[in-house]
Amino acid sequence: MRRKAAPTISDVAALAGVSRAVASRALSASKRPVSGDKRDRVLAAAAELGYRVNLLAQSLTTKTVNLVAVLVNHIHDLSDLDLFDLLLAEIQAGGRQVILVRVGSTDKVEEFLRQGVAYHVDAALVFSDFADAATVRRMFRSDLVIMLNGRHDHRSPAIIPDEAVGIGQAVADAAAKGVKRASLVTGRASSLVEQARIGLYRRAFQFHDIQLLRTWQGDYSYRSGHALAPGLLDGGQPDAVFCTSDAMAMGILDVFRTDFPDNRPARFRLYGFDNLSLLDFEAYPISSIGYDKAAYVARMLRLLNEPPAGEGTFAPELVPTRYVPRLTG
Amino acid sequence: MRRKAAPTISDVAALAGVSRAVASRALSASKRPVSGDKRDRVLAAAAELGYRVNLLAQSLTTKTVNLVAVLVNHIHDLSDLDLFDLLLAEIQAGGRQVILVRVGSTDKVEEFLRQGVAYHVDAALVFSDFADAATVRRMFRSDLVIMLNGRHDHRSPAIIPDEAVGIGQAVADAAAKGVKRASLVTGRASSLVEQARIGLYRRAFQFHDIQLLRTWQGDYSYRSGHALAPGLLDGGQPDAVFCTSDAMAMGILDVFRTDFPDNRPARFRLYGFDNLSLLDFEAYPISSIGYDKAAYVARMLRLLNEPPAGEGTFAPELVPTRYVPRLTG
DNA sequence: CTGTTAGCGCCTTCAA
DNA sequence: TTGAAGGCGCTAACAG
Secondary structure: OOOOOOOOHHHHHHHHOOOOOHHHHHHHOOOOOOOHHHHHHHHHHHHHOOOOOEEEHHHHHHHOOEEEEEEEEEEEHOOOOHHHHHHHHHHHOOOEEEEEEOOHHHHHHHHHHHEEEOOOOOOEEOOOOOOOOHHHHHHOOOOEEEEOOOOOOOOOOEEEEEEHHHHHHHHHHHOOOOOOOEEEEEEOOOOOOHHHHHHHHHHHHHHOOOOEEEEEEOOOOOHHHHHHHHHHHOOOOOEEEEOOOOOHHHHHHHEEEEOOOOOOEEEOOEEOOOOOOHHHOOOOOOOEEEHHHHHHHHHHHEEEHHHOOOOOOOOOOEEEEEEEOOOOO | OOOOOOOOOHHHHHHHHOOHHHHHHHHOOOOOOOOOOHHHHHHHHHHHOOOOHHHHHHHHHHOOOOOOEEEEHHHHHHHHOHHHHHHHHHHHHOOOOEEEEEOOOOOHHHHHHHHHHHHOOOOOEEOOOOHHHHHHHHHHHOOOOOEEOOOOOOOOOEEEHHHHHHHHHHHHHHOOOOOOOOEEEEEEOHHHHOOOHHHHHHHHHOOOOOOEEEEEEEEOHHHHHHHHHHHHOOOOOEEEEEOOOHHHHHHHHHHHHHOOOOEEHHHHHHHOOOOOHHHHOOOOOOEEEEEEEHHHHHHHHHHHHOOOOOOOOOOOOEEEEEEHHHOOO
């Protein structure tokens, strides 16, 4: 399966009758001193040979690979594909490529570490909550680890949604509609982000004099919401059910949905979290909490393109969230 | 933002008091001649320094990067995330990482080519239908381009679903239930895969004496199905509507769904294509056509792990499809 | 503007 | 079993 060896810059230089250095300069994207004559000859030679620079070899001297690692738990955890699609497009627009690393579990992280290999990427974006900042800095020989999972420390920049606003708005909406008793459906309580989120709901309930009937433990998935739904009304009927993920809310909705075309539960108001684009379909008209994806991605790109200098300490940047009303709210 | 330079194998060798060659051998995964004594010292030194081999530098000599490129149109086009998640996990299990390349349009491919760079990946998996085999072979300096989009030639291996079986079963199911008149909702007709698929439906209709009332042109998306749905019954009422993607069928279902909990259109039977995992939710109980994802991924991995030798010519491998009945069929 | 030189980090001869 | 040397493909630094 071996093709004839790819032409190197030496081949190009030889064919053009110049030194390798001149060929390198002529081929460079940035302006470098080369006479017009030789530049033309080099370019012609490169075209004739079908030459393409080997980025890996290049990176050995330039110390930059144009590679960004993106760490996720599972693909499904890209809670919003729109967000990820945008991110990928923007990174590629900047001439970089993405190494998508699926972590899946803390074990995987340790295995990764044990293997002792490291892609020396320019930066790492961490969505997965199975890795903390220090670990990722070790996994990749990168100075620029951007934490998006809440497990940041002061040594790496972080961007996190400011959930207080959106949660406050959602609970206020419920209160305004007369909700007095609520239940809360949560994800893995081990996650710091989730703990903070739960805290915000509790405070908002308190502020609006809403009684928290009960907290249910799911795992963010549709399946978990669906599974716990049948018991949801046991021991007190809530006026509203708040879920810390849209997927769980969808699972609950599928158990409680009543008449078409209303599609909402009759017994309680339902609030999700994430504002999945799926919710714009008629089948899941769930009121939710989301943030400005474009702004979120823009923040990440600013960090990638203008990496903070020095060994600074970092405070997390906040991206505002907002309540998005739909039929179930 | 610069951390102290990462330790190299020279640092390890120096600390262990051996030559770089010995350090290299000691650190190698495969068995190489090193005395137990020195091996221990090298390993200890590596651990002390937090040494991790630079895969990119390694690849310069070994000619293998352990990097696989995966080309997709948009993320949404990963018509099945389950498939992609499995693929990613399996590739990583083999010690490789994935560069996810979002192509988006034919323009992007040309831009990629124009830039003149090339990641010398070990292999490329092509889901995107914006690139043909020859182009991808040029994009990446790879001998192993696995085509999954139907745009293969004889020089690269290909795996494609054998859609004849699934489509045959679906149409037979409809015929058995008395369907006499059908409409067909398609995606981009420019795609070879789509043309073949349409041809299979036509032949199956003919075989079962089903009249094809009309063909509607969508673009695989929910939005397109939703948009064309209102006109679907104009000029003749079909007994069944076949869609070449589940997303379009979902869009149509949301326009025509009637009573809960039946959730299906009253006026016609509805058949999708892809067997998205979303269809297992109650909200979209669409009969569909799918294939064995695990088998599909297994085929890809066999090609990755045991790359065919020599300059052989390749005939596409077929993965069987099957009809998956649900409420709407 | 140009060519030479000296590496980047690693591995693989090769001779000892 | 070991170490020295050479080279993978490329570019920065340096003279000219």
